[in-house]
Amino acid sequence: MSAAILQGCPSTTLDTDLWLDLRPRQYLQALRLCLRQGAAIRANTVVELSDGSMINFLYRVDGLLSFDSEFRRAPRL
Numbered sequence: 001m002s003a004a005i006l007q008g009c010p011s012t013t014l015d016t017d018l019w020l021d022l023r024p025r026q027y028l029q030a031l032r033l034c035l036r037q038g039a040a041i042r043a044n045t046v047v048e049l050s051d052g053s054m055i056n057f058l059y060r061v062d063g064l065l066s067f068d069s070e071f072r073r074a075p076r077l
Helices: 002-006 027-036 067-073
Strands: 015-019 040-043 046-048 054-058
Touching: 027 040, 027 054
Parallel strands: 015 054
Antiparallel strands: 040 046, 046 054
């Protein structure tokens, strides 16, 4: 949803979605990094930062091309 808002969609969201290109079980690397920064892990896909903001990690997105293909086509904002 955050990407849609950055591109002009008239909507709001309370979290930030991040698509991580990780192989299965490598999501633990992202969660450990968040813990080292003082975040609280709420689920395998949800992290609460020390300021209360939420991050939702996406490890697979159905209906899109591969991460690399989508990244190459993505506008730089």
